Amino acid sequence: MSDRRSYDDPCGVARALDVVGERWALLVVRELLLGPKRYTDLARGLPGSSPTVLSQRLRDLEATGIVARTVAGPPVGGRVYALTPRGRELEDVLVALGRWGSRTVQTAAGELTSDAFVLALRTVADPARLAGWSARVELGVEDPGAPDRVTLTVADGRLSAVRGTSDRPDAVLSGPSSALRPVAFGRRSLDDALTAGDLRAGGDVDVVRRLLGALVPPVPA
Numbered sequence: 001m002s003d004r005r006s007y008d009d010p011c012g013v014a015r016a017l018d019v020v021g022e023r024w025a026l027l028v029v030r031e032l033l034l035g036p037k038r039y040t041d042l043a044r045g046l047p048g049s050s051p052t053v054l055s056q057r058l059r060d061l062e063a064t065g066i067v068a069r070t071v072a073g074p075p076v077g078g079r080v081y082a083l084t085p086r087g088r089e090l091e092d093v094l095v096a097l098g099r100w101g102s103r104t105v106q107t108a109a110g111e112l113t114s115d116a117f118v119l120a121l122r123t124v125a126d127p128a129r130l131a132g133w134s135a136r137v138e139l140g141v142e143d144p145g146a147p148d149r150v151t152l153t154v155a156d157g158r159l160s161a162v163r164g165t166s167d168r169p170d171a172v173l174s175g176p177s178s179a180l181r182p183v184a185f186g187r188r189s190l191d192d193a194l195t196a197g198d199l200r201a202g203g204d205v206d207v208v209r210r211l212l213g214a215l216v217p218p219v220p221a
Contacts, residue, residue, distance in 0.1 A: 028067070066086060124216055174201075
């Protein structure tokens, strides 16, 4: 455990920050929400963190029972880091924090990782527009050197996501993140991206349209 100072405050918020309040800690959790990752994958998803800091945060999160090292089979394979059940309890916290933060003017110049992109989709998904229907959409992020497949599930007025393909998705949407982002966040129409060949869709495209219609861009604070 690193030599960190405690807030020494009995408030639950202070006690939570004693555990996950260090710089990069919650972003490590973000990178593990969709499933386990190797250290090299974590480092690639958090390029602004130094190897020393990332290693320390992982040790901290292991010591507090948020993250555990384990051995994973295909497609990840080898020794990986994964969220524990206690770590997964932070999922709704991160979605709420992302929703709050998305109303802040963006100044960072970097691009969203696949994990951050999926979290962003969840932060702007309107529960009222997700209510009353269910669907599974397989999302293919086809970036050079970092391709990813994620299954998005709509159920009970909620959008959830896991890394990997779906056996029988209702629809599939694939393309580079540079084309997926503007469509997802309402800056470009799906039909325009499909007609231009920047994105590809399979299955019931109306399901994709309905899901995109449930994504409501945040109003700046």
